[in-house]
Amino acid sequence: MxxxxxxxxxxxxxxxxxxxxxxxxxxxxxGYNLFYIGKNADLYTCPGDEAKVLLVRSDRCSVFDIPLNLEIKEKGVWQTAISNSGAKFAEKSGIKTAVLSENVDPSLIIAPRCQIMELCKALEAQIDGDVVQFEFIxxxxxxxxxxxxxxxGNDPYGLNLPSTLNEWHKFETPIFTPTTKGVKDIPLNSQNVREKFPEIISSLEKLFKEFTQYAQDNGIVVVDTKxxxxxxxxxxxxxxxxxLTPESSRFISKENFDAKNFISMDKQILRNFAKENNWKEKAKDLKAGEKLDVEVPDSIKNEVLKGYKTIHERLSSSIIDQ
Structure with missing residues (x-):
């Protein structure tokens, strides 16, 4: 195709x-042909007539949707491994994913970065007269x-949360905070979206609860998931x-969370460094297709990679063994 x-x-x-x-x-x-270059991964068409594509993760990095000239060696390999196990967890909960069980020839050097995906398009529906895509959080x-x-005192999702709640208040049951998906994510009324997609939201809520408990049992606190x-x-x-990956979720190691060290085990370390060095301001002058030139110490890169490795060690191995 x-x-x-x-x-x-x-x-x-x-x-x-x-x-x-x-x-x-x-x-x-x-026979795999490159057709799309993303910020962190590339897409190839696959040989044959089936509606599927090959996703290949790179070591490229981006934060706040800013493309960077930065690579963190082996990041793409760990991301792919975590993504595979997250898809497997979802499928064990009865939810179909785009990640197919087949893969490229394992002898290929690039194989640990590859996923063959079922071709699909984003879910769309009309909200307040506009056709939108969604992020279910x-x-x-x-x-x-x-x-x-x-x-x-603002209530972007119609949840009626008291303004007196402290930061890091734990909800008795997870809350649902949907947004549109686009250049700017716009909050949507939680109940309205539930009513539009009752079966989908119910299934995803069950998955999130099951994964939260599984992660907790394996030493990781799940703050939220998109x-x-x-x-x-x-x-x-x-x-x-x-x-259920660091790209879509905020994970904090249980030992850090218990010590009230709320640093998530993903790109948060890089995001914090970006804030300290005003990357958002510097990126305003970028032209289309340009990347922001940044210098990042090895200590930051190693800390980011350590987060991915720890997530894989604590979560992925157990999922694969189940």
Whole structure:
């Protein structure tokens, strides 16, 4: 299947520009053809006529949607391993994902970075007269932007949370805080979205609760998780590739959480460094296609990588062994 076939199926958003550049030679030689270069991963068409693509994770980094000239060696390998185990956990809970069980030839050097994915498009629906895509977010704790909104008496999701709640308040049952997906994520009324997708939200809420308990039992506190729902060629709803991973969730080691050291085990360390060095301000002058030149100490890179490794060691191995 080539890119024109993918476009014809209506499963590729017109807003995403494809590329004519050649990809990794060992993949191209086998009939996988590069067609999209993302901030952190690339997509290839697959040989044959099935509606599927090959996702290849790089070691490239980005924060706050800013493309960087930074790579953290082996990051893509660990991300892929965690993504595979997250998909496996979801499927054991009865939820279909876009991650297929087949893969490229394991003898290929690039194999640990690869996932063959079912081709799908983002779930869409009309909200207040506009057709929107969604990010379904579940939270165990009150922190971040929601804490600030609640403290100031704002109620972006229609949850009626008291303004007196302290930061890191643990909810008795997870709260659902959906947003639109786009350049700017806009909060949506939680109950309205539940009523529009009752079966989907119920299934995802169950998955989040099960994973929260599983992670807790293995030494990791799940603060929140973003789940993105897609629709495949058969019209079935499925989850994408970033399922229960550091790219879609905030994880804190239990020992750090108990010590009230609320640093998540993912790119938060890099985000904090970015804030300290005003990367957002510097990125304003970037032209389309440009990357921000940054210098990051090895200590920061190693700390980021350590987070991914710890997540994999505590969570992935147990899922695979189940």
């Amino acid at each position: 080539n890119i024109s076939d993918i476009v014809a199926l209506g499963l590729w958003p017109q807003s995403k520009k494809t590329t004519t550049k050649k990809g990794i030679q060992e993949l191209e030689d086998l 579940f939270r165990n704790y009150l922190t971040g932007s929601l804490f600030e909104a609640t403290k100031n 789940l993105e729902v897609f629709v495949n060629a058969k019209g079935e709803w499925i989850l994408g590739d970033e399922i």
